[in-house]
Amino acid sequence: MDSKFAADARAGAAGKKIGWIGAGKMGAPMIRNLLAAGIPVSVSEPNPAAQTALAAAGATAAGDLSPIDGASIVFATLPNDEALRMVVAGTQSAKGVAERLAPGSVLVEMSTVSPECSAEVAKILDKAGIFYVRAPVSGSTTMAEKASLTILASGASQGWDAALPLLGLLSARQFWLGAGEEARYxxxxxxxxxxxxxxxxxxxxxxxxxxxxxxxxxxxxxxxxxxxxxxxxxxxxxxxxxxxxxxxxxxxxxxxxxxxxxxxxxxxxxxxxxxxxxxxxxxxxxxxxxxxxxxxxxxxxxxxxxxxx
Missing domain, CATH: 1.10.1040.10 (N-(1-d-carboxylethyl)-l-norvaline Dehydrogenase; domain 2)
Known part of the structure; x- marks a missing residue:
């Protein structure tokens, strides 16, 4: 891990709360890379074993979305379209990202989902004043552990600028591709x-x-x-x-x-x-x-x- 990059990321994250939704095969090693760089991370993950493992690594973890409340930048690694819709829009019994984050905050969504679902989510987040960065990754779990992923990004440029120092701790290459769903494609x-x-x-x-x-x-x-x-x-x-x-x-x-x-x-x-x-x-x-x-x-x-x- 580039020490200067880590120092820049820590400086950029100073005074900001960093959240993460979904600590599966890809999410967990990326979270650990941020923790190893000295970046505190608050994690929403329903799997109790994953919560325990990340807490042992220094994260704050819980099974609902409460850990992301008040976060300036939230990353998400989710399994499918349905999960993304639910996390952003919420359910009858629980608020989603659109209600939990303040205007001007950033959601960096790193999953492989359909462009149609991503565009739906973009409308919800835009209405809430939240900067939405589509940032799916290319690479394996081994590459996630080694922080050598490739990040494909598009969406809100303000969100990209805010998240890039942190994304640099997770990847070897980052490509900015446009203002819409280009990264999904x-x-x-x-x-x-x-x-x-x-x-x-x-x-x-x-x-x-x-x-x-x-x-x-x-x-x-x-x-x-x-x-x-x-x-x-x-x-x-x-x-x-x-x-x-x-x-x-x-x-x-x-x-x-x-x-x-x-x-x-x-x-x-x-x-x-x-x-x-x-x-x-x-x-x-x-x-x-x-x-x-x-x-x-x-x-x-x-x-x-x-x-x-």
């Missing part, structure tokens, strides 16, 4: 390519295996070829060992490709390849692989090839 663009990489690698590896090639040999050559990518290099050990312990599951990829397909349909963009890939993930999930890493498509496709052989 950029995340879907990246996830389309990431999900497609697993699908095409599954077919390529099955073809090579039919000709006597080992996975180890194939991955070594692939990662030194014109089609090499950081993703393929990162997943090499997983593919060779067939240990598909998930960094990102097939079920999560189904969620993302559903968002991709819906966005294409809404905007009149034909996504025939993405639609086929979504069906591949659904079929693999139906075969019992839903909770394995999304590169388990390699195992699933190899199984099909063995049956047909």
């Amino acid at each position: 950029m995340k879907l663009v990246l996830n389309t390519l990431v999900g497609a990489s697993s699908a095409i690698l599954a077919e390529a590896v099955a073809l090579g295996a039919s000709g006597g090639l080992s996975r180890a040999a194939m991955m070594e050559v692939i990662c030194e070829s014109a089609v090499a990518s950081p993703l393929f290099k990162y997943k090499t050990d997983l593919v060779v060992s067939e240990d598909y312990t998930p960094a990102f599951t097939i079920q999560q990829m189904i969620k993302d490709f559903t968002l991709i397909s819906d966005a294409g349909r809404s905007n009149g963009v034909p996504l025939m390849t993405a639609g086929l890939i979504l069906e591949l993930y659904r079929t693999a999930a139906n075969a019992g692989l839903q909770n394995e890493d999304f590169f388990a498509l390699v195992k699933w496709h190899s199984g099909i090839s063995a049956q047909q052989g």
Whole structure:
């Protein structure tokens, strides 16, 4: 972690309350990075075990949204559209972010959600005078732990300026993309390519295996070829060992490709390849692989090839 960046973030956060909503697989390591930099964080997280772990690391944590009351900047890492709507608009029994934060405060929402939901939330927050920054991240849980994520951001520039020093403690790269939902679309663009990489690698590896090639040999050559990518290099050990312990599951990829397909349909963009890939993930999930890493498509496709052989 860059010590100057940490010092700037501490200076920028001085006298401000920093809140965080959602301490799951991605949220928890990002919160710990802020705590490690000396930034106090008040966390809303329903899981008692996660609350205890973060409290031990120095955070203030509770199961409802009360920890964010009075916060100047609030980050959110949430599972889906429904959770985002509920957190922002509230419920009949509990106030949401729009009522809990003062005008001029900032919400930095870092989840993968639909552009439509994000635009709905933007209207609610704009009416409340809250600066809304869409800041989905690209990267794995390991990258979250190492603060080497890529942040894709758009929305209120005033909120971006306020949050950037803190975001610098969570990421290696930050891209500002526009004043609206551009970051949401950029995340879907990246996830389309990431999900497609697993699908095409599954077919390529099955073809090579039919000709006597080992996975180890194939991955070594692939990662030194014109089609090499950081993703393929990162997943090499997983593919060779067939240990598909998930960094990102097939079920999560189904969620993302559903968002991709819906966005294409809404905007009149034909996504025939993405639609086929979504069906591949659904079929693999139906075969019992839903909770394995999304590169388990390699195992699933190899199984099909063995049956047909």
